[in-house]
């Protein structure tokens with residue numbers, strides 16, 4: 001039996017974050033019509049820093065950029081759950097916190113957006129020197145691998161802010177790369193010109209999935225969230241996160257993944273995971289795949305570890321080291337998107 005009738009949801013203030021919380025709210029309300037799930041939104045340091053152009057984040061800070069202020073609300077029990085993009089959560093959760101639930105994933109792919117009125121349809125149409133707006137080293141490296149003639153520039157801010165920078169009359173950006181899921185949730189499907197798919201592009205670990213974070217000791221909340229859990233999505237995302245963890249923890253490096261699953265029974269899935277690690281300039285890469293029947297979270301973790309080990313065998317080590325050296329010398333890291 002529930003011990004309360006009110007279970008507040010904490011979230012960031014951005015439009016996307018609030019929409020995502022409303023999605024979770026709706027699913028909860030459907031299951032528990034008599035309970036209340038008010039949404040409380042807060043700014044995080046990530047949001048404050050977004051207004052400072054080209055800011056690069058210190059390692060320790062980067063890990064909890066979007067979550068720390070919200071976790072404080074869980075600790076003091078002002079919120080019982082937080083709704084995040086799984087992609088924004090570190091692979092090692094802070095002490096006392098856990099991911100209680102990963103609901104069904106939206107599209108995990110990256111999408112290309114051109115300025116309004118542009119006649120270009122795909123990245124391949126862009127002339128040499130065109131500037132792609134993205135702050136993600138993964139997106140940069142993967143695009144540079146195929147299109148070395150393109151240039152890249154940081155763009156920060158919420159999705160809406162980025163789109164208005166793209167659409168400005170004298171914008172320096174020829175296109176943006178954004179997560180399709182974010183655009184879909186914001187009702188901006190019509191802005192997508194091209195979806196980037198494997199073997200050309202690989203998405204970020206956890207992209208397109210939401211994660212509901214709770215206090216580890218909040219057994220009641222963990223139980224309440226069970227019906228929202230999607231087993232297939234959870235297995236894929238656990239495999240992806242385990243790959244990333246085995247390679248180097250949460251620090252930002254260009255790792256892309258592609259994960260597919262096939263239901264074999266109501267509880268078992270055949271999961272295939274491809275992973276790629278790319279050098280910052282896109283010239284060198286290491287690729288590996290693995291697949292197995294996944295019946296439990298442990299099986300999914302095992303798949304991620306297997307693919308990580310194959311990546312290391314296939315030359316990921318030196319690429320990762322080179323990346324660590326350059327980010328250490330700057331004493332900073334970019335967002336892991």
Ligand SMILES: NCc1[nH]cc(CCC(=O)O)c1CC(=O)O
Pocket residue numbers: 085086087088177178179181182206207208209210337
């Ligand atoms: N911190 C950026 C971020 N985190 C999650 C999403 C998109 C939604 C998702 O991946 O679920 C985005 C925006 C983007 O990458 O374009």
